[in-house]
Amino acid sequence: MSKPKIIKELKTKNPNIKSEDLEKIFDLFLKEIIETLSNKNSIEIRSFGTFFVKEIKEKKQARNPKTGENIYVPKRNKIRFRASKRLKELINK
Numbered sequence: 001m002s003k004p005k006i007i008k009e010l011k012t013k014n015p016n017i018k019s020e021d022l023e024k025i026f027d028l029f030l031k032e033i034i035e036t037l038s039n040k041n042s043i044e045i046r047s048f049g050t051f052f053v054k055e056i057k058e059k060k061q062a063r064n065p066k067t068g069e070n071i072y073v074p075k076r077n078k079i080r081f082r083a084s085k086r087l088k089e090l091i092n093k
Contacts, residue, residue, distance in 0.1 A: 037079060049083040 001009075003026070010022045033051065036043050042052035059073040083091075 040077070047084055047086045049081055049087055051079060051081050053077050054080050 007019060007022050007026060010026075011017070011019050014022070033043055037051060037053055040053045042050055044050045054077070056076050056078050058075040061070050062073045063069070064071050
């Protein structure tokens, strides 16, 4: 589902709120998630799940499958998501 579709869906469920306001709220929500994750903090949304940052260790040697040459892979941060028990139950009905 794309951002415009989400805004449209929110508008149909909340007709008394302007689309521009819904878009600002949605952008603010995403901005807060990005800012929190960039500070390496986790975000827990009850009945939905948890977003967290996991540091991936560096690999001194890795192989490029196309060329076969050895390459260095530096450490990096990766965003992970762990679904809540309630979300898993709803999806697996």
